[in-house]
Amino acid sequence: MNKRAVILLSGGLDSATVLAIAGSEGFDCYTMSFDYGQRHRCELEAAGRIAAALGAVKHNTVKIDLRQWGGSALTDDALAVPDAEDSHGIPITYVPARNLIFLSFATAWAEVLGARDIFIGVNSVDYSGYPDCRPKFIESFQETARLGTCAVDEGWHYSINAPLQNLSKAEIIRRGVALGVDYGLTTSCYNPDSEGRSCGKCASCSLRIAGFREAGVPDPTRYHR
């Protein structure tokens, strides 16, 4: 029997690549998405398509409500998603403690599945400024997860795998293309229209557009402006 891994899958380019990488390493992949009240809910449908296309054993959409306290342009309609050039410091699209919550749920599911590996598509190169994407946070979470679960008494630990941590967006795209990822299934936009077409202007779109250009790979994204 293959080893199991839980893969955090957003429906975007990065986490789709992570799923392909985990699969290529021989893991049976259990994918997890979050319906958290995000503005860009079309990513949830994308996540389901990606999980199926890349052969996940089971795909789980966890419903939580981060909109009840807001605090981010992605979870509060009163806050607008800025164009990429407006960003400085920690962006308004940062969702408080989001990856902390996502990784905590992944740890819970992993514990029940008997999985010791968790994969997440955080990245430090084409860098968003989100504190919960940095290596020090990921390392610290790994230790906290060990101490807060059966792992500590049983003498093992979770591995929080972040295989994109040191790759540029172009390198991520080249890696995914080599592994057969269909990026036409993915969506990265923070501010898509009702048909799921991307804005082409937000920070996430800008990084994605530049990545395809630099990788020399045709951009399969549908834009609405």
Add this chain to the structure above:
Amino acid sequence: MNKRAVILLSGGLDSATVLAIAGSEGFDCYTMSFDYGQRHRCELEAAGRIAAALGAVKHNTVKIDLRQWGGSALTDDALAVPDAEDSHGIPITYVPARNLIFLSFATAWAEVLGARDIFIGVNSVDYSGYPDCRPKFIESFQETARLGTCAVDEGWHYSINAPLQNLSKAEIIRRGVALGVDYGLTTSCYNPDSEGRSCGKCASCSLRIAGFREAGVPDPTRYHR
């Protein structure tokens, strides 16, 4: 303006005492409970009553579904809640990564509220064997929360307060009585009947009964057997 704190409130004896302690320290208290699919949902009503009685500014019940993967007698109807004497090692009532998930949500809410203090009723003396109640986990979480939020860039940290960590159940009860906690509002049982009456036999009931006896305080709990 008083400082704000987020208090994890289960509806049980310990967290009610924690809320009273936080209030006595001058915090404006924002209480948070979780409807996670637990067998003992009557604790949610208790939490609301306790929050009101002890003057919480706002009480928030967060709905999450830990029943979708089970793995605990509290979240899987196929697993029975054992009587206290059956327990050894990490008990079957341990819910995988529960406090990790609860603290992660508390961190998210605290970040939006501008609160730097989080209170949790974990305890090492009358000890359940749950890994996510131990001081090393709490300390590690505190550092992970700092690294995964705005705190790291702004140069401060969350304080995860566990004021019951080194108290016996009897000491907790005496402390709460001194602070005016009405323990008749609380419920600790893992296996209550449909009217919210306690079983008197599970590990949680056994600790509670012994605590009232040792504290010399009349036990206000309603039992069904």
